Amino acid sequence: MSFSDLPDVKPGSHITLNYRLALADGTLIVNTFDDHPATLLLGAGHLAPPLENIVRGLPAGHHSTFRLAASDAFGERNPDLVQRIALATLRENGMTGDDFAPGDLVEFHAPDGTSYAGVLKELGETSAVFDFNHPLAGKEVEFEVQIIAVL
Numbered sequence: 766m767s768f769s770d771l772p773d774v775k776p777g778s779h780i781t782l783n784y785r786l787a788l789a790d791g792t793l794i795v796n797t798f799d800d801h802p803a804t805l806l807l808g809a810g811h812l813a814p815p816l817e818n819i820v821r822g823l824p825a826g827h828h829s830t831f832r833l834a835a836s837d838a839f840g841e842r843n844p845d846l847v848q849r850i851a852l853a854t855l856r857e858n859g860m861t862g863d864d865f866a867p868g869d870l871v872e873f874h875a876p877d878g879t880s881y882a883g884v885l886k887e888l889g890e891t892s893a894v895f896d897f898n899h900p901l902a903g904k905e906v907e908f909e910v911q912i913i914a915v916l
Contacts, residue, residue, distance in 0.1 A: 772915040776808040779916040789905035828911040842903035847896045
């Protein structure tokens with residue numbers, strides 16, 4: 766049996782795979798090769814969209830490593846996504862009583878029901894600075910993937 770006889774990954778596929786995501790300098794982000802493979806539904810948000818795009822169309826049995834420029838991975842850093850927010854605004858949106866420290870990832874809820882997260886960079890007496898860029902924005906990454914099964 767050849768790869769061409771095996772099903773390809775497509776939106777809605779349940780796939781079992783091993784994957785490794787690392788920065789270009791080798792700093793490891795996640796690695797399932799050392800433990801247990803992951804099983805996920807493609808399109809359900811378990812993998813970041815750029816990684817889903819790579820996996821889409823690959824057959825069971827495929828094993829490759831891909832190097833992605835920042836613009837093709839998690840995007841370039843956008844300085845406009847670093848924002849100062851008044852502590853009064855945070856309290857108005859239900860974020861009272863929380864003890865935040867720089868480096869914390871804080872989830873925000875928008876009026877339309879969506880949520881987004883920002884990393885607290887600086888906490889002052891009247892305001893806080895949050896970075897809403899993806900933590901891997903601006904970084905080249907390496908993505909190794911081995912498709913074990915496609916259902």
